[in-house]
Amino acid sequence: MTVEELRAVAQREQLRKQNCKSRILTCQAAGCISCGSKETKDAIARGLKEQGLDKSTEVIGTGCMGLCGDGPLVIVEPEGTLYKQVDPLLGSRIVQEHLLNGNAITSHVIPPDDPFFASQQKIVLEHCGRISAERIEEYIAVGGYEALARVLTEYQPQQVVSEITKSGLRGRGGAGYPTGLKWGIVQKAVGDQKFVVCNADEGDPGAFMDRSVLEGDPHKILEGMAIAAYAVGSSQGYIYVRAEYPLAIERLRMAIKQAERFGLLGNRIFESKFNFRVDLRIGAGAFVCGEETALLKSIQGQRGTPRPRPPFPSESGLWGMPTLINNVETFANVPPIILRGSSWFASIGTPKSTGTKVFALAGKIKNTGLIEVPMGIPLRDIIFRIGGGTPEGTTFKAAQTGGPSGGCIPEEHLDLPVDYESLATVNSIMGSGGLIVMDSESRMVDVAKFFMEFSVDESCGKCIPCRVGTTHIHGLLEKISCGKATQEDLALLEELCVMVKETSLCGLGQSAPNPVLSTLRFFREEYTSVLKETERFIPSTSNEAATPHAS
Amino acid sequence: MSVLTLTIDEHPVSAKPDETLLDIAHQNDIDIPTLCHLDGLIDVGACRLCLVEIEGSPKLMPACTTRPQEGMVVRTNTDRLKKYRKMIIELLASEGNHQCAVCVVNNHCELQNLAYAVGLVYVRFPYLYPKKTLDATQESYIIDRDRCVLCTRCVRVCSEVEGAHVWDVAGRGISCEIVADMNQMWGDSDACTSCGKCVMVCPTGALIKKGANVAEMEKETDFLKYIVTARQKQEWVGEYLKEH
Ligand SMILES: Cc1cc2nc3c(=O)[nH]c(=O)nc-3n(C[C@H](O)[C@H](O)[C@H](O)COP(=O)(O)O)c2cc1C
Ligand code: SF4
Ligand code: SF4
Ligand code: FES
Numbered sequence: 147m148t149v150e151e152l153r154a155v156a157q158r159e160q161l162r163k164q165n166c167k168s169r170i171l172t173c174q175a176a177g178c179i180s181c182g183s184k185e186t187k188d189a190i191a192r193g194l195k196e197q198g199l200d201k202s203t204e205v206i207g208t209g210c211m212g213l214c215g216d217g218p219l220v221i222v223e224p225e226g227t228l229y230k231q232v233d234p235l236l237g238s239r240i241v242q243e244h245l246l247n248g249n250a251i252t253s254h255v256i257p258p259d260d261p262f263f264a265s266q267q268k269i270v271l272e273h274c275g276r277i278s279a280e281r282i283e284e285y286i287a288v289g290g291y292e293a294l295a296r297v298l299t300e301y302q303p304q305q306v307v308s309e310i311t312k313s314g315l316r317g318r319g320g321a322g323y324p325t326g327l328k329w330g331i332v333q334k335a336v337g338d339q340k341f342v343v344c345n346a347d348e349g350d351p352g353a354f355m356d357r358s359v360l361e362g363d364p365h366k367i368l369e370g371m372a373i374a375a376y377a378v379g380s381s382q383g384y385i386y387v388r389a390e391y392p393l394a395i396e397r398l399r400m401a402i403k404q405a406e407r408f409g410l411l412g413n414r415i416f417e418s419k420f421n422f423r424v425d426l427r428i429g430a431g432a433f434v435c436g437e438e439t440a441l442l443k444s445i446q447g448q449r450g451t452p453r454p455r456p457p458f459p460s461e462s463g464l465w466g467m468p469t470l471i472n473n474v475e476t477f478a479n480v481p482p483i484i485l486r487g488s489s490w491f492a493s494i495g496t497p498k499s500t501g502t503k504v505f506a507l508a509g510k511i512k513n514t515g516l517i518e519v520p521m522g523i524p525l526r527d528i529i530f531r532i533g534g535g536t537p538e539g540t541t542f543k544a545a546q547t548g549g550p551s552g553g554c555i556p557e558e559h560l561d562l563p564v565d566y567e568s569l570a571t572v573n574s575i576m577g578s579g580g581l582i583v584m585d586s587e588s589r590m591v592d593v594a595k596f597f598m599e600f601s602v603d604e605s606c607g608k609c610i611p612c613r614v615g616t617t618h619i620h621g622l623l624e625k626i627s628c629g630k631a632t633q634e635d636l637a638l639l640e641e642l643c644v645m646v647k648e649t650s651l652c653g654l655g656q657s658a659p660n661p662v663l664s665t666l667r668f669f670r671e672e673y674t675s676v677l678k679e680t681e682r683f684i685p686s687t688s689n690e691a692a693t694p695h696a697s
Numbered sequence: 698m699s700v701l702t703l704t705i706d707e708h709p710v711s712a713k714p715d716e717t718l719l720d721i722a723h724q725n726d727i728d729i730p731t732l733c734h735l736d737g738l739i740d741v742g743a744c745r746l747c748l749v750e751i752e753g754s755p756k757l758m759p760a761c762t763t764r765p766q767e768g769m770v771v772r773t774n775t776d777r778l779k780k781y782r783k784m785i786i787e788l789l790a791s792e793g794n795h796q797c798a799v800c801v802v803n804n805h806c807e808l809q810n811l812a813y814a815v816g817l818v819y820v821r822f823p824y825l826y827p828k829k830t831l832d833a834t835q836e837s838y839i840i841d842r843d844r845c846v847l848c849t850r851c852v853r854v855c856s857e858v859e860g861a862h863v864w865d866v867a868g869r870g871i872s873c874e875i876v877a878d879m880n881q882m883w884g885d886s887d888a889c890t891s892c893g894k895c896v897m898v899c900p901t902g903a904l905i906k907k908g909a910n911v912a913e914m915e916k917e918t919d920f921l922k923y924i925v926t927a928r929q930k931q932e933w934v935g936e937y938l939k940e941h
Contacts, residue, residue, distance in 0.1 A: 454742035454758075454759055454762045454763075456764075603869075603870065604869070604870070605869065605870035606870065607847065607869055607871065607872075608847075609744070609745055610744055610745055610785050610792075610846075610847075611745055611785065611788065613792075613847070613870055613871055613873065614788035614871065615788060616870075617792075617825065618791070618822045621823060638821055642784070645780075648756075648781070649748055649757060649781050649785070651742060
C-alpha cells in the first residue's frame with residue numbers, strides 16, 4: 147500500500163459514512179455486554195428492518211464509551227446523542243421516536259455538558275466508542291496509519307525517538323519510565339535482532355483500561371508498535387495479552403489479519419524498506435507475568451518468574467536480544483504524538499507528567515467507568531466532579547490508586563495533583579490506573595488484608611521475602627482484624643513490611659506492603675484501636691525444637 | 698580486558714568487569730552469606746541473603762548477580778543488612794518443617810549454619826507447618842519437601858550440568874514445590890540418570906541418600922567447580938581435537 151492508497155481508503159470510507167442517513171453506535175465492550183448491549187443492538191437492528199430504515203442506517207458495535215455504570219450506552223449519529231440504560235425496548239423506541247419521528251427520548255439522554263464527560267480529555271480513548279473495532283477502514287477514516295505513513299516517508303528513526311523524548315511521554319504501565327529514553331537505549335543497543343513487546347497483561351484487580359483500548363481501538367496499538375519498531379530497528383513484535391480477555395484477543399487477531407491484508411504490517415510497509423510482523427502471545431493470567439522480565443520468559447515458553455535487573459530488557463530481553471517493552475496505553479499515545487507534534491502533547495498535563503491518564507473508576511462512587519483526564523488534575527475533581535462523589539447517604543473516606551501495589555489516599559490529600567511524583571509522596575503510585583473509592587463503611591485493616599491476600603496468591607515464590615513475608619503480613623493483618631493482636635504484633639508487622647519492600651526481587655514484592663504502609667500512615671487508629679493488652683512474654687519450648695538452630 | 702577499582706567495606710579492591718560483587722568479595726576474604734548461589738551454577742538472585750548496599754543506589758542489590766563499576770562503593774555488613782539477613786533465615790525457619798534433631802544432615806546443613814551465622818535464636822513468626830510430601834521412589838535417593846528452601850540449586854544443576862532437567866518448580870508463592878518430570882514420582886522419571894548431583898548440591902536435608910542415619914550425611918559441593926571449569930577449559934577433549 148502507498149500513502150495515496152491509504153488516503154483513498156479513508157476517503158471512500160468517509161463517503162460511505164456520509165451516505166448513511168444515520169449511524170447508531172452501540173457499546174459492545176465487556177461492561178455494556180454484561181448488562182445486555184448485545185440484545186439492545188439486535189433489537190435496534192430489528193426495529194430498523196421493520197421500519198425499512200436498514201438501508202440508510204447503519205448499526206455498529208464499538209468499544210467502551212466510558213460510563214459503564216449506566217450501560218448499555220448508545221450513540222445516534224450524526225446528532226451525537228448519547229443514550230444511557232438502553233434496554234431492547236428502549237432500543238426499538240429510539241428507532242421509532244428518534245429516527246423516524248425526530249424526537250430524542252430526553253429522559254435517557256446524557257447531555258454533552260454532563261460533568262462526567264466535560265472534564266475529560268481524550269487522546270488514548272479518542273476513537274474508543276466512536277468507531278467499529280472490527281473494520282480497519284473505520285480506523286483509517288479517522289486518520290489511522292497516517293502517523294506510520296509519515297514516519298516511514300519523512301522521518302529518520304532517530305527523529306522518531308527524539309520526537310517521543312520531547313513529548314515527555316512516560317510509561318503508563320506503572321513506573322512512569324521516560325518512553326523516549328527507553329526507545330533511545332534500544333535503538334543504540336547492539337543485537338542481531340531486536341524485538342518490540344506490548345505489555346497487555348493488565349492483572350490489577352479492578353483495572354480494565356488496557357482491555358478497553360484493545361477491544362475498542364486495536365489498530366492504534368498496532369500502529370504505535372510499528373512506529374516504535376521503526377524507531378528502534380525491530381522487525382518482530384509481540385503482544386502479550388491475558389487469556390481472560392477473549393474479546394480483546396479476537397479483536398487483535400482480526401486487526402492483525404486486516405492490517406496484513408492492507409500491507410500495513412508485513413514486508414516493505416508503505417513501499418519502504420521497513421518490515422514488521424506482530425504475533426500474539428496469550429498469558430495464563432498470572433499477575434507477576436506483567437512484570438517485564440517474567441513476561442519475556444513467558445513469551446519464551448518458560449515459567450514466568452522475574453529475574454534481577456540489570457541487565458534490563460532494553461539490553462538483553464527476548465532470547466538475549468535488545469527488547470523494547472511498553473504498556474498498551476503507552477503505545478496508544480504514540481500515533482497522536484506523531485500526528486499532532488510533541489509540543490502539543492507536552493503542553494497537556496504537568497511539566498514532568500505530560501499527556502493524559504486513563505483511569506478505571508470503581509467502588510463507592512456514583513459514576514463508575516472509564517475516564518481519561520489530563521495529568522495533574524486534582525484527585526478531588528476526578529472523584530467529585532467526574533465521578534459524581536459517593537452515593538447518597540455515604541461519606542467519602544479514601545481513594546485507592548495503584549491496586550495491590552498502591553495506597554489509600556485520605557480526604558485531606560484529595561487536592562493532590564494526579565502525577566507520578568505527587569502520588570509517591572503519599573505512599574501510593576499511579577499504577578496502571580485502577581481507582582477505587584471507599585466510603586466510611588470500609589475498614590482499612592480489611593482493605594489492606596484484601597490486597598495482601600491478592601499479593602500472597604500472586605507471588606511467584608522465587609524470592610524468600612515475598613514468598614514467606616507476604617504470607618506472614620497477611621497472617622498478622624488477620625490477627626489484627628479479629629482483635630487478637632498485641633502492640634508487639636503491630637510492631638512486627640511494620641518491621642516486616644519495610645523488610646519485604648526493601649529486599650524483594652521484583653516490583654510485586656517491593657510494592658506489596660504499600661497498602662499496609664499507607665493505611666498505617668493515614669488510618670493508624672484503626673489498627674491500634676483493635677489491639678489487645680500485651681501478654682507477658684513466655685518463650686515456649688516447642689519453638690526451640692522447631693528452629694533450625696536446635697540440634 | 699580492563700580492570701576496575703572499587704571499594705568494598707572500606708577496602709579498595711580491583712575487579713574484572715565480568716566478575717560479580719560476590720566473586721570480588723570472596724577473593725578479598727570478605728564474607729557475604731549466600732544460599733541460592735553455588736559456584737558453578739548460573740545465579741538467580743532469589744534468596745536475597747547476599748544483598749549489599751551500593752552508595753548512590755536507593756535499592757539493595759544482590760552481590761551474586763551485580764557487576765562492578767569503576768569507583769563503586771559497596772557495603773556488605775551494615776546493621777540494616779544484618780537485620781534483613783536474620784529475618785530472611787527467620788522466615789525460612791517458619792516456612793518449612795525443619796526438625797533438625799531428626800534430620801540426616803543435622804550439623805552439616807547450610808540452613809543451620811546460616812542460622813548460627815546470623816544469630817537466630819528465636820522465631821517471631823508463627824510456624825506454617827505446611828503439608829508437604831516425601832518421595833522415596835527413586836532407587837538411591839529421597840526428596841523430603843518438608844525441608845526444601847526452594848533455592849533451585851537442584852533444578853539448575855540437573856539442567857545446566859547434568860543436562861537431564863528432571864527438576865522444576867511447580868505452583869506459585871507459598872505453595873511452590875520442587876517436582877520431578879512435570880510432577881511425576883521421582884522413581885518414574887525417565888530423564889533422571891541417578892547421578893546424585895542434586896543431592897550433593899542441596900543445602901538442606903531435602904535431598905538425601907537412602908540409608909544415611911541422622912547427622913550422618915555430609916554434602917560435597919566442590920565437585921561442581923571442577924566439572925564446570927574443566928568443561929570451560931575443555932580439559933577432557935583429547936589432544937587431537939584441540940589441535941584441529
Ligand atoms: C508485579 C508487576 C506487574 C506488572 N503488571 C503490568 C501490567 O499488567 N501491564 C503493564 O503494562 N505493566 C506492568 N508492569 C510493569 C512492567 O514491568 C513494565 O514496567 C512496563 O510494561 C513497561 O512499560 P511502560 O514503560 O510503557 O510503562 C508490572 C510490574 C510488576 C512488578
Ligand atoms: S518479589 Fe514476589 S513475585 Fe517478585 S520475584 Fe520475589 S517472589 Fe516472585
Ligand atoms: S530440594 Fe534442596 S536443592 Fe532443591 S530447591 Fe529444595 S533445598 Fe534447594
Ligand atoms: S546468593 Fe545472591 S540472592 Fe541468593
